[in-house]
Amino acid sequence: MPKTFTRKKIFVCAIMLMTAFTFLIGRLSYLMIWKSDYYLEKAEALHQRERSIKAKRGVIYDRNGVEIAGNKPVCSVSVIHSQITDEESVVAALSSILNLSEDTVRKKVEANTIREKIKSNVDKETADMLRELGLDGVMIDEDYKRYYPYGSLASKVLGFTGSDNQGIVGLEVSYEDVLSGTPGSILTLTDANGIEIKNEAEGRIEPIPGDDLYISIDVNIQKYAEQAAGKVYKAKQAKRVSVILMNPQNGEIYAMVNVPEYDLNEPYKLIGINSKGMTDKEKQDALNMMWRNFCINDTYEPGSTFKTVTATAALEEGVVSVNDTFNCPGFRVVEDRKIRCARTTGHGTETFRQGIMNSCNPVFIDVGARVGVTKMYENYEKLGLFEKTGIDLPGEANSIMHKKENVGAVELATMSFGQSFQITPMQLLRAASAIINGGKLVTPHFAMYYEGKDSGERHVFEYSEKPGVIKKETSDTMRELLEAVVAEGGGSKGQVPGYRIGGKTATSEKLPRGNRKYISSFMGFAPANNPQILGIVMIDEPVGTYYGGTIAAPVLSEIYENILPYLGIKADYSEEKLKETMSTIYIEEGD
Amino acid sequence: MARRRPTPVRNKRKKKTVDKPVYFDYQFLFLVMFLVALGLVMVYSTSSYTADLKTGTPYYYLLRQGVFGAVGIAVMLVFARIDYHFWKNLSMLMIVGAIILLAMVIVVGKAVNGSSRWIEIGSIRFQPSEVAKIAIILFTAHMATIKAARIGDFKILIRVAFLPMFATALIAVENLSTAIICAAIIFMIIFVTSPKIKQFVLLGLAVVGLMGIFLVVASYRMQRIKVWLDPEKYEDGYQTMQALYAIGSGGIFGKGLGQSIQKLGFIPESHNDMIFSVVCEELGLFGAVCVIGLFALLIWRCVIIAMSAPDLYGALIVVGVITHLSVQVLVNIAVVTNSIPPTGVPLPFISYGGTALLCLLVEMGLVLSVASRINMPKE
Numbered sequence: 001m002p003k004t005f006t007r008k009k010i011f012v013c014a015i016m017l018m019t020a021f022t023f024l025i026g027r028l029s030y031l032m033i034w035k036s037d038y039y040l041e042k043a044e045a046l047h048q049r050e051r052s053i054k055a056k057r058g059v060i061y062d063r064n065g066v067e068i069a070g071n072k073p074v075c076s077v078s079v080i081h082s083q084i085t086d087e088e089s090v091v092a093a094l095s096s097i098l099n100l101s102e103d104t105v106r107k108k109v110e111a112n113t114i115r116e117k118i119k120s121n122v123d124k125e126t127a128d129m130l131r132e133l134g135l136d137g138v139m140i141d142e143d144y145k146r147y148y149p150y151g152s153l154a155s156k157v158l159g160f161t162g163s164d165n166q167g168i169v170g171l172e173v174s175y176e177d178v179l180s181g182t183p184g185s186i187l188t189l190t191d192a193n194g195i196e197i198k199n200e201a202e203g204r205i206e207p208i209p210g211d212d213l214y215i216s217i218d219v220n221i222q223k224y225a226e227q228a229a230g231k232v233y234k235a236k237q238a239k240r241v242s243v244i245l246m247n248p249q250n251g252e253i254y255a256m257v258n259v260p261e262y263d264l265n266e267p268y269k270l271i272g273i274n275s276k277g278m279t280d281k282e283k284q285d286a287l288n289m290m291w292r293n294f295c296i297n298d299t300y301e302p303g304s305t306f307k308t309v310t311a312t313a314a315l316e317e318g319v320v321s322v323n324d325t326f327n328c329p330g331f332r333v334v335e336d337r338k339i340r341c342a343r344t345t346g347h348g349t350e351t352f353r354q355g356i357m358n359s360c361n362p363v364f365i366d367v368g369a370r371v372g373v374t375k376m377y378e379n380y381e382k383l384g385l386f387e388k389t390g391i392d393l394p395g396e397a398n399s400i401m402h403k404k405e406n407v408g409a410v411e412l413a414t415m416s417f418g419q420s421f422q423i424t425p426m427q428l429l430r431a432a433s434a435i436i437n438g439g440k441l442v443t444p445h446f447a448m449y450y451e452g453k454d455s456g457e458r459h460v461f462e463y464s465e466k467p468g469v470i471k472k473e474t475s476d477t478m479r480e481l482l483e484a485v486v487a488e489g490g491g492s493k494g495q496v497p498g499y500r501i502g503g504k505t506a507t508s509e510k511l512p513r514g515n516r517k518y519i520s521s522f523m524g525f526a527p528a529n530n531p532q533i534l535g536i537v538m539i540d541e542p543v544g545t546y547y548g549g550t551i552a553a554p555v556l557s558e559i560y561e562n563i564l565p566y567l568g569i570k571a572d573y574s575e576e577k578l579k580e581t582m583s584t585i586y587i588e589e590g591d
Numbered sequence: 592m593a594r595r596r597p598t599p600v601r602n603k604r605k606k607k608t609v610d611k612p613v614y615f616d617y618q619f620l621f622l623v624m625f626l627v628a629l630g631l632v633m634v635y636s637t638s639s640y641t642a643d644l645k646t647g648t649p650y651y652y653l654l655r656q657g658v659f660g661a662v663g664i665a666v667m668l669v670f671a672r673i674d675y676h677f678w679k680n681l682s683m684l685m686i687v688g689a690i691i692l693l694a695m696v697i698v699v700g701k702a703v704n705g706s707s708r709w710i711e712i713g714s715i716r717f718q719p720s721e722v723a724k725i726a727i728i729l730f731t732a733h734m735a736t737i738k739a740a741r742i743g744d745f746k747i748l749i750r751v752a753f754l755p756m757f758a759t760a761l762i763a764v765e766n767l768s769t770a771i772i773c774a775a776i777i778f779m780i781i782f783v784t785s786p787k788i789k790q791f792v793l794l795g796l797a798v799v800g801l802m803g804i805f806l807v808v809a810s811y812r813m814q815r816i817k818v819w820l821d822p823e824k825y826e827d828g829y830q831t832m833q834a835l836y837a838i839g840s841g842g843i844f845g846k847g848l849g850q851s852i853q854k855l856g857f858i859p860e861s862h863n864d865m866i867f868s869v870v871c872e873e874l875g876l877f878g879a880v881c882v883i884g885l886f887a888l889l890i891w892r893c894v895i896i897a898m899s900a901p902d903l904y905g906a907l908i909v910v911g912v913i914t915h916l917s918v919q920v921l922v923n924i925a926v927v928t929n930s931i932p933p934t935g936v937p938l939p940f941i942s943y944g945g946t947a948l949l950c951l952l953v954e955m956g957l958v959l960s961v962a963s964r965i966n967m968p969k970e
């Protein structure tokens with residue numbers, strides 16, 4: 001036996017040791033009881049990963065309920081090596097059903113990775129076949145891909161979505177909140193490398209699908225318009241052709257065309273351009289150009305179509321009456337500048353009415369001078385030419401106008417016939433709507449209402465309308481004058497057999513002048529006495545004949561011929577009257 | 592009851608062979624076996640996931656540890672049969688051998704995690720520092736027994752402690768925490784041999800003071816102190832925080848065996864030094880206290896054996912083993928619970944590590960050998 005003091009010392013040390021153990025137990029109790037919640041919470045924050053489940057994006061329907069932007073269910077098939085029990089049958093099934101070579105599949109199946117993707121964008125039927133086989137270790141994930149059944153139809157209006165189904169351009173961006181829905185999520189536990197742990201209880205929050213959007217576009221009208229635009233685009237070898245068709249009474253847009261359109265299902269494929277040898281930036285610029293909607297994203301000099309605004313201002317201010325006479329010697333000298341009329345020999349003596357029909361510049365220079373800068377700008381203001389139209393598309397441009405204090409006689413003269421400033425076609429059309437609809441300034445728009453997928457609840461969009469921006473009498477007179485332009489004046493090629501059409505042509509030379517590059521346009525509405533549809537056709541840089549009355553007016557005429565009956569607008573006059581009109585001698589217009 | 596106490600078998604044996612073992616401490620053996628088994632379970636639990644990812648089989652670490660455990664238990668039983676006095680004359684050879692091995696490890700050692708602590712002979716890889724612990728225990732106990740009468744003499748003391756301290760110093764080159772354990776073993780053996788107390792208390796205080804100065808002087812260690820005090824603030828506190836997350840999320844009854852999430856790569860090499868945090872996470876406070884209780888019982892059993900050992904040599908061997916075992920358990924659990932600044936000490940029996948387990952079982956064999964020679968009080 002060891003000595004007593006040795007035994008005592010051992011015993012005392014042992015007691016101290018046991019005390020130390022007790023302290024450790026105390027420390028553990030503190031950590032595991034009092035601090036338990038704190039650490040547990042921190043640990044869970046570390047372990048939990050939220051895997052989001054995409055919400056199904058809302059469908060876009062046209063005004064008649066035709067689906068124009070939908071979702072295609074797609075699946076991705078992958079394998080998890082460690083879960084595969086029967087390798088051979090997995091290889092056989094995957095290669096035969098997915099149409100892949102056995103070698104490629106085998107390589108992926110045998111790869112000892114966490115998860116190997118076999119194929120993505122597999123359509124649902126194929127995926128269902130695989131799912132029915134119930135093979136261990138084969139994972140099928142569902143996803144939705146935006147799909148545009150009409151391909152390029154209204155591409156610059158609709159826009160498209162990106163890889164996360166988020167809107168990138170067009171209405172898809174404007175109504176992102178309505179369409180996107182709320183993604184759901186799966187809460188999973190993961191290891192330190194973020195790999196999900198099997199068999200761990202999952203929390204799941206179901207996604208809420210986006211709401212369905214109904215827009216004012218009519219697929220058939222859009223199609224007609226695109227066809228007509230496409231035809232003239234080819235015939236005139238134009239840079240582009242734009243068409244807008246809208247309801248001037250409430251601002252609903254039936255069609256908006258910018259030819260060439262692009263395929264919404266392949267929005268990154270450049271059309272008509274070889275992208276080889278392009279830098280990424282060049283390619284991106286080309287794509288941005290391709291996606292651009294010129295009806296609202298760009299401004300131009302409207303030219304003679306703008307004479308409607310000048311005439312309206314003059315009538316509104318009471319400085320001219322329809323039968324006032326003017327003299328056109330083929331030019332007008334304003335201060336030190338000699339401004340020519342389109343007809344250099346001059347129109348001679350003519351009434352205001354004839355001046356509009358002839359699109360005579362000197363008449364409008366005189367009328368504009370009578371109105372004066374202040375009153376002219378007031379009327380521009382009333383017709384919404386200083387503000388964006390408020391259309392529900394992203395990236396709308398605003399007009400570029402002279403500062404009021406900088407407008408001299410020359411500027412006023414040129415503005416009177418639509419030059420030396422820029423507006424968007426949409427702004428022009430909005431002003432024209434007010435001019436012909438009795439004086440109501442509408443907000444052009446596409447979205448009409450949206451509906452909850454499950455609830456079926458309908459939310460109608462409200463757009464601001466400003467009634468009485470011009471007098472009703474002015475509007476009545478303007479309709480009558482514009483009808484005369486088509487019936488007897490320079491817009492005669494915009495006639496549609498059986499219908500009363502009002503309109504105005506324009507041929508504007510693009511800046512810089514002298515390059516002989518033009519924008520030929522025709523703005524027309526029907527029926528002239530009670531306009532239900534207002535449209536504009538713009539041909540950018542046509543080759544050969546470039547007069548708006550000659551090349552743009554027939555396009556709108558062709559479109560109207562098809563869609564007026566379609567819209568249920570009854571013909572106004574008979575065949576006899578038609579023959580009479582046909583015999584009218586046309587006067588070439590221009591400026 | 593009283594009539595049955597004198598067992599005829601024991602009496603018979605005692606009469607026949609007085610010097611042969613007369614007693615086998617089955618309670619002690621049970622505790623050891625239980626701890627080894629628990630260790631294997633926990634090694635499998637902590638390592639299977641990462642082992643599967645890394646090596647393709649979840650059993651990689653379990654199998655290796657299992658082999659060492661099985662061999663270790665066999666070796667322990669052999670050592671239990673051998674009279675511990677047999678090591679008396681061999682201990683000098685052992686300590687010299689250990690010093691040579693330790694010197695070798697510094698020269699040719701294989702680096703694992705930045706420090707070279709391993710020697711590889713063919714496919715066998717072992718840690719000389721673990722072997723050195725046995726040598727230190729046996730040699731110090733032997734020297735202290737011989738010089739017991741004059742151990743109060745400082746010169747004698749130096750002679751007793753010189754070789755073991757030299758070995759300890761060699762260990763300190765690569766692994767400070769193991770060196771501290773060895774120093775503690777030497778200290779305790781000499782402490783219980785010597786009749787004096789005051790000097791040792793002073794020595795203890797001096798060591799604590801020196802360590803304090805050392806900490807302040809070595810700035811990188813000061814940084815460790817900062818991390819220790821507020822592990823959440825520092826990047827270096829990652830491992831500590833992971834251990835605390837595991838311990839805290841265990842709660843009172845734990846998540847259940849095998850259900851730890853922290854072992855899935857969050858705690859680096861959770862089967863090593865930090866294994867106790869996973870024990871806490873899976874088995875809860877209840878399980879953790881049970882494990883500490885097992886160690887306490889084992890140590891208490893050792894204390895009883897030491898106090899009733901047949902001679903001073905036996906008692907000192909057991910004191911060495913107690914010191915080794917208890918310091919390691921205390922330091923490990925204290926580190927895991929962030930009670931002291933972090934240092935790498937494995938948890939005896941439970942942490943993964945073949946050499947450590949084998950050497951520990953050899954020490955258990957020595958304790959059993961001492962226990963078997965206890966003179967049972969005559970009826």
